[in-house]
Amino acid sequence: MTYHAADTADEARAASPSPVPPAPATRRTRAAFVAPDAVVVALVSLALAGGATVSLGQHRPWTTLPLAALLAWALWRAVAPRERATAARARWGRTLVLLVAAWVVLNALGHAEYLIVSRDPGFLTLSGMWLVDHPSTDIPSLGAMEAAATQANMLADASQAWNLRGTMIQPQGAKMLPALLSVGGWVGGTTGLLVTNVVVGGAGLLALGALAREAVGRRWSLVPVAILGLSVAHIGLSRSAYSEPLTLLLLCAGMVWAWRGIRERRLGAVVASAAVTGATSMVRIDGAAFAAAALVGTVVVLALTSRTDAASTWRWRLNAGLAFLLVQAAVLGAGYASLWRWSEAYLERLSPEATTVASVYALAWTVALVWVLTWHPRVRGERLLTAPLRAWGARGGRVAGASVGLGLLVLASRPLWTTVHRGTSTSEDRFTNTVVEYFQRAQGMPIDPTRTYAESTVTWLALYLTWPVVLLAMVGFALATRWALRRRPLWALVVVGALVPTLLYLFKPEIVPDQIWAIRRFESVTLPAFALAAAVGARWAVHRYRAWHARRRGREAPAGIGGWTRAVVALLPLLTWVSLMPGNPYPVSVAMHVFSSEMHGARAQVDGLCEVVDGRPVVLVGTSSHFGTLRVTCDVPVVLALVTPTPDTLRQMTRVWGQAPVVLTREPEMLTWTEDPAVVVDSQVYQAEYRLQGLPRVVNLSHFAWYAGQPNADGVVVPLRAGATASPGA
Numbered sequence: 001m002t003y004h005a006a007d008t009a010d011e012a013r014a015a016s017p018s019p020v021p022p023a024p025a026t027r028r029t030r031a032a033f034v035a036p037d038a039v040v041v042a043l044v045s046l047a048l049a050g051g052a053t054v055s056l057g058q059h060r061p062w063t064t065l066p067l068a069a070l071l072a073w074a075l076w077r078a079v080a081p082r083e084r085a086t087a088a089r090a091r092w093g094r095t096l097v098l099l100v101a102a103w104v105v106l107n108a109l110g111h112a113e114y115l116i117v118s119r120d121p122g123f124l125t126l127s128g129m130w131l132v133d134h135p136s137t138d139i140p141s142l143g144a145m146e147a148a149a150t151q152a153n154m155l156a157d158a159s160q161a162w163n164l165r166g167t168m169i170q171p172q173g174a175k176m177l178p179a180l181l182s183v184g185g186w187v188g189g190t191t192g193l194l195v196t197n198v199v200v201g202g203a204g205l206l207a208l209g210a211l212a213r214e215a216v217g218r219r220w221s222l223v224p225v226a227i228l229g230l231s232v233a234h235i236g237l238s239r240s241a242y243s244e245p246l247t248l249l250l251l252c253a254g255m256v257w258a259w260r261g262i263r264e265r266r267l268g269a270v271v272a273s274a275a276v277t278g279a280t281s282m283v284r285i286d287g288a289a290f291a292a293a294a295l296v297g298t299v300v301v302l303a304l305t306s307r308t309d310a311a312s313t314w315r316w317r318l319n320a321g322l323a324f325l326l327v328q329a330a331v332l333g334a335g336y337a338s339l340w341r342w343s344e345a346y347l348e349r350l351s352p353e354a355t356t357v358a359s360v361y362a363l364a365w366t367v368a369l370v371w372v373l374t375w376h377p378r379v380r381g382e383r384l385l386t387a388p389l390r391a392w393g394a395r396g397g398r399v400a401g402a403s404v405g406l407g408l409l410v411l412a413s414r415p416l417w418t419t420v421h422r423g424t425s426t427s428e429d430r431f432t433n434t435v436v437e438y439f440q441r442a443q444g445m446p447i448d449p450t451r452t453y454a455e456s457t458v459t460w461l462a463l464y465l466t467w468p469v470v471l472l473a474m475v476g477f478a479l480a481t482r483w484a485l486r487r488r489p490l491w492a493l494v495v496v497g498a499l500v501p502t503l504l505y506l507f508k509p510e511i512v513p514d515q516i517w518a519i520r521r522f523e524s525v526t527l528p529a530f531a532l533a534a535a536v537g538a539r540w541a542v543h544r545y546r547a548w549h550a551r552r553r554g555r556e557a558p559a560g561i562g563g564w565t566r567a568v569v570a571l572l573p574l575l576t577w578v579s580l581m582p583g584n585p586y587p588v589s590v591a592m593h594v595f596s597s598e599m600h601g602a603r604a605q606v607d608g609l610c611e612v613v614d615g616r617p618v619v620l621v622g623t624s625s626h627f628g629t630l631r632v633t634c635d636v637p638v639v640l641a642l643v644t645p646t647p648d649t650l651r652q653m654t655r656v657w658g659q660a661p662v663v664l665t666r667e668p669e670m671l672t673w674t675e676d677p678a679v680v681v682d683s684q685v686y687q688a689e690y691r692l693q694g695l696p697r698v699v700n701l702s703h704f705a706w707y708a709g710q711p712n713a714d715g716v717v718v719p720l721r722a723g724a725t726a727s728p729g730a
Contacts, residue, residue, distance in 0.1 A: 032090035034081055035097045036206040041079065043203040044253050044276055045072035047246060050179030051282040055338035057136040059179055061186055078268030079257045092218045096209045096225065103229050104202040108195040112240035112598035115606050116685065117628055119517065120173065121240040123161040126632040127171040128181025128193055128241065137175055137342050138168040142637035143656055147617070150652040155640040158627035163345035171628065172346035174339050176282035177243050190603070201238025201245040205229050207252035208528045214259050215494065216535050219566070223538065224531035226570035232577065232695055233464040233519045233527060236593030236688075244523035247283050250276045251290055251525050255497055258298050259490050262305060262320070265313070270320045271327050273298065278328035281335025285347070285354055288361040289501050290525060291332050295361075297496035298324050299368045303375070303382040304489030307390070314377055321372035329365055353510075389485055397486040404499070405478030411506055412470070414455035421450040435512055439692050453513040456693065457506045460519055461530060463695055466572045469534045472541070476533030479540055498529030514690040516593055538569045579697060589697035592688035596699050605683035605704055609664070610634040612680050612708050612720060617657045619645060621665035630664070644670045647715025660710045663717050668707045677719035681706040 049068035053059040083089065114121035115129075127137050144156035145167060157164045161172050171178075177197075184196030205225050212221035228234050238245045254277040261269025277294035280287030302317045336358070339347050347354060374381025389396065423429050437449035462470045477495065484491035505521040512518065519527075542565050550556055579589045606629055613634045620627055621641045631638045637657065645653075645663070654660045668677050683704040688696040709717035 029087060029090040030085040033083075033085040033093045035093045036100075036210050037079070037081055038076070039097070040203055040207045040210065040249070040253050041072055041075045043200065043249060045069075045075055046183055047176055047180050047250070048275070048279060050183060051176035051279060051335070051338070054131065054136060054175045054179040055282070055334065055341070057138075059131055059135050059182065064179070064183065075272055078266065078272045079260060081260070082264065089218065092213070092221070096206065096222065099222070099225070100202045100205045100209075100229070103205065104198055107198045107201070107235060107239055110239055110594075110597045111195045111198055112600075113194065113602040114240050114599045115602045115629055115633065116599065117161050117625055118687070121242055123171045123628055124173060124177055124241040124243065125181065125194070126628045127173070127175070127178035128185060128196075129190070130171075130632050131178055131182035132185035132193065137171055137178060138165075139171070139631060141167050141169055143617070144637040144639050147637070147653040147656045147661075148639045150656070151643070151645060151649040153641070153643045154645070154649070155642070158624040158640055160346075160349070162628050162631075163343075165344050169631065170343050170345065172343050174243070174282050174284060174287075174335065175342055176279065177241065177246050180246065181241060197241050197245060198238050200249055201234060204234075204245050204249040204252060204528075207249055207256060208532070211252050211256040211259065212532055212535065214256055214263075215491070215532060216539060219562070220535045220539050223535040223566050223570045224528065227465060227469060227531035227534060227573055228528055230571065230573040231464045231527060232573075232591045232593050233516055233523055236516045236598070237520065237523050239593070240598050242520060242523075243283050244520050247280055247287070247290065247524040248528060250280055250283065251294065251497070252528055254294055255493050258294075258301070258324075259493055262298075262301055263490060265316055267316070267320055267323060270298070271323050274324040274328035275331050278331030279335060281332045282338060284524075285339065285350055286357050287335060288332060288357040289504060291328055292357075292361040292364045293497045293500035293525075295325065295328060295368060296364055296500065297493045299372060300385065300492045300496055301489050302372075303385050304389075304484070304492060306375075306382045307386050307489075314375055317382075318372060318375045321368070321375065325365060325369050325372065332361070394486060397482040400485055401478040401480075401482030404481045404495075405474045408458070408474045408477060412458040412474075415459060418455050420452045420454040421448075422452045424450065432512055436692070439514055439690055443692060445692065451513075452509070453518075453693065454507065454509055457509055457522075459693075460515070461522060461526065463515065464519060464527065464573065464576060465530060465534070466575055469569065469572050470530065472537035472569065473530040473533035474537070475540065476536030479536055480533060494529060494532065498525050502526040502529065514692055515695055516688075517690070534569060538565055541565070576695060579695075592696045592699050596686060596688065599685055599687055601683055601685040605681060605685065606633050608681040608683065609706065612706075613662050613664070616659060616710075617653070617661040619650070619653065619661045619663045621645065621663060622667040622670055623665075626664075647672070647711065650711035650715040650717070651713075654711060662720070663709050663711070665707055666705060671709070671717050673709060674712065674716050674718050677707040677709060677717075678721060679705045680708045680720055
């Protein structure tokens with residue numbers, strides 16, 4: 001049974017038997033049709049190759065790029081579209097690629113300069129910079145441990161983001177994204193590295209477009225692409241080195257490959273889907289949650305197809321199910337092994353969360369394995385699912401679909417009848433409560449620091465997609481559930497694969513609730529799934545309107561109703577870019593993550609600091625934000641001094657390193673100087689505000705005034721001037 005919808009009469013005729021064979025497609029037509037899939041395969045192959053080589057500590061151009069080429073060849077053979085390349089399909093491919101290319105170019109112009117660690121993109125970007133010239137993310141301390149041992153409260157690492165393991169400093173987090181960023185660095189230097197995540201975000205849009213073509217047909221496939229691409233969330237998270245756009249790319253690619261593989265009985269495509277969904281653990285510590293949802297969705301679809309496939313296909317379904325389970329588990333396990341090897345402290349710190357998602361995955365995997373093994377004609381274990389569905393009939397499908405839609409509507413209504421609070425028992429809870437209270441005071445909101453705002457998670461989606469899109473998506477999910485249970489089982493890939501992690505985070509986002517930070521929980525799978533479901537809901541509404549118009553007025557609805565509906569729904573997220581607030585001192589405001597470059601000014605500041613450091617060791621006094629920045633970009637040993645270093649300490653550090661260190665600080669009053677110091681680097685960095693229950697509409701300007709000096713023979717700090725290279729204490 002085929003589930004791919006033909007949108008036009010030409011496609012329908014091309015799909016039917018004809019005594020006249022169709023004209024062969026030209027190479028140009030074929031290339032245009034498969035271009036979106038080709039770009040997705042290329043980016044996924046680079047990501048997988050980078051994740052593999054960095055996990056082995058062998059990330060070099062001559063190891064990663066040949067492996068990526070080999071993976072691309074294998075993936076293409078497994079997942080390439082097999083449909084005939086008609087002129088209409090070629091136009092679709094060209095249009096999608098050109099639109100996404102324009103999106104990439106425009107957003108690359110506003111790429112972030114996240115070279116200072118204030119949140120995750122900081123250490124992920126710096127890890128990628130380190131990998132440009134090194135085979136792993138382990139960073140030698142270069143004598144910083146011995147220098148830090150000269151006085152209490154001197155550190156050779158920095159809390160959370162930079163942790164010591166032996167004599168190595170390990171940046172926190174999984175390593176696939178930094179490895180992929182470093183490929184951009186190989187190609188285009190620092191600028192290439194900084195824009196790579198924009199390219200990843202564009203590839204994610206192409207993967208969503210390919211999935212939408214399979215699910216809703218060619219004409220409607222551009223609608224979810226536009227919805228996601230115009231959302232402030234996808235724009236902001238792609239411009240900075242957030243890990244969610246890469247996760248989105250892997251999950252959408254995995255979903256479309258599983259869809260294609262099951263529909264066409266291509267075992268290679270199913271295996272490819274298993275590999276990329278398992279590889280989410282190389283991107284995020286909670287990758288097992290997304291992998292478990294993909295696993296359950298794939299196994300459910302394989303079981304549901306038994307209702308329409310001939311009994312002789314049981315062996316293929318059994319092989320596909322086992323292959324998916326084994327390959328995904330192997331890749332997922334490799335990702336967590338990589339995380340333990342290259343970011344041990346991070347994994348230990350988040351071990352409760354990691355253990356929970358891993359346990360859920362292990363349970364789902366075990367149950368699925370036992371169930372799949374019963375898919376023999378003599379046992380027919382798949383009837384545990386198909387028999388009740390057959391008994392419930394069409395009414396059961398309608399009830400299930402309505403339940404999904406109404407359930408999402410109830411979740412949207414939670415702010416009307418509940419308020420969710422966080423505990424105060426753990427240090428992490430207390431820290432988060434302090435941060436929330438700070439945000440509440442800054443916005444003039446009622447002070448309630450234990451609020452999680454989890455009751456507003458559906459509202460968060462509407463902040464980025466608009467309420468019409470969210471409501472259409474609820475209708476779309478209801479329809480998709482009904483179709484999956486009745487006649488289009490492949491829709492279970494979207495319903496299960498997207499709604500399971502979505503519901504998890506809708507109930508318990510477990511994140512500091514400021515935007516756009518909080519929407520990260522929903523970028524990887526929820527936002528693209530809601531965009532796709534909204535297209536389903538809108539298409540259904542157009543169909544119902546046409547039927548009503550024909551029945552009531554005796555003639556067809558205007559021909560352009562479908563096109564206008566697609567255009568309006570696709571452009572709805574543009575409404576979130578501008579806010580009108582009459583009576584406010586600033587009555588018109590814009591979404592800062594669209595109209596500004598995050599952390600602009602950081603790159604110039606870092607270049608200035610490295611010029612002052614000039615290859616010498618650094619004692620960073622009073623602030624930890626630039627620890628990794630200086631160690632990576634200046635490639636010098638760094639000691640973090642949270643207290644004032646004594647003259648004797650500075651003399652001992654000079655002996656340890658064999659030269660006098662540069663003392664850097666933004667708080668000159670913490671040090672004793674031989675004379676009044678002057679500012680050596682004066683910098684301003686632009687960053688969007690942190691905002692609760694709304695999109696950031698203001699840019700915060702942070703001023704950085706850096707002072708530098710070197711200890712003399714007595715350990716007293718001699719001020720340096722901008723561009724000075726003398727070593728008075730050497």
